[in-house]
Amino acid sequence: MRAYGGLRSLALAAGLLAAATACSGSGEPTPSPVAATTSATVTPTVPSVAPGVSLSEAANAFSEYTLTDDVLRAAGDRRLGKELARDGRVDLTAADFASTDDRPPRHTWGTPTFLVPRLRPDEPLWFSVVVPRDDRTAVLTFAKGTDWRLSALSVLLPGERLPEVKHDAAGYAEAVGADDKGVQISPRYIAPLHATIAERGPAGIAAGLIAPGPYTTETAAEIADNRTAFRKEGFSYDSIFSAADYPVYALRTVDGGALVQYSLLRTTSMASVVSISPFLPVPPEGRWALGKDQYRDNMKIYETHQYVATVPPASAATVIAYDGSITKASGE
Known part of the structure; x- marks a missing residue:
């Protein structure tokens, strides 16, 4: 089974929920299709180590997340909505549903840019996505356990810009370790x-x-x-x-x-x-x-x-x- 198979299972379950609620006449907008893109600052060589997560796997995982998340929000399914998240996003997702009587806002997504670090298969695997969401820029990070789940999400503050991330020639970003002393603050x-x-x-x-x-x-x-x-x-x-x-x-x-x-x-x-x-x-x-x-x-x-x-x-x-x-x- 592919690493993002857990999200696919949720997508199937969400599809059933969508069918059950199709006659509700909510009038909510349908999110725009997501087209996967990558941007890279090219360096002369490509490392020989195969990445633990590929650019295509990251794109598929993100696409499945956005589609499934929208269906679950439309259906008001808090339980399955939380299954798409991990770490701090579990409580934030639950609050998103609970604070709106299980009618959380739905989101419109633009074209994503993927920041996929070249990690070894035996390392904790994750990747980030920079993407327009509801006319603002969001930064999402997904982490892999048995499947891919959303671990973190923040929205760019007014007037701020993301710095350019370092990439290799194949388009993979460079991760910084938690204790890396090569940066001003580890x-x-x-x-x-x-x-x-x-x-x-x-x-x-x-x-x-x-x-x-x-x-x-x-x-x-x-x-x-x-x-x-x-x-x-x-x-x-x-x-x-x-x-x-x-x-x-x-x-x-x-x-x-x-x-x-x-x-x-x-x-x-x-x-x-x-x-x-x-x-x-x-x-x-x-x-x-x-x-x-x-x-x-x-x-x-x-x-x-x-x-x-x-x-x-x-x-x-x-x-x-x-x-x-x-x-x-x-x-x-």
């Missing part, structure tokens, strides 16, 4: 450094290593402002970021730096301290997970965030793409 350390500056801002140890921006120093400022505002209302407030125990994916760029995709978890806790304000307000985007508009004693909100960052040879790492949401919450 990929393994991007997530914990980002977590530090998102909590503490310029005062953190990551100052100078992670560039300021809306998902780093501005998040820290927001946390500080919330802590002050909640204290005035008689509540405690804290928000903690941690590096997720999910794979980190990195590719070499032509300038000698790296393009890194990684995840963070965020836990926000609020609790009543003194009886100034009687209730904790629930943020609108979290009401689907809590079922109430307010709580009296305490509340916890859990989030999963995925990022793409560039690590230039001699300057701070910069977050250029993001996706994330609340994945669960509790309160009393």
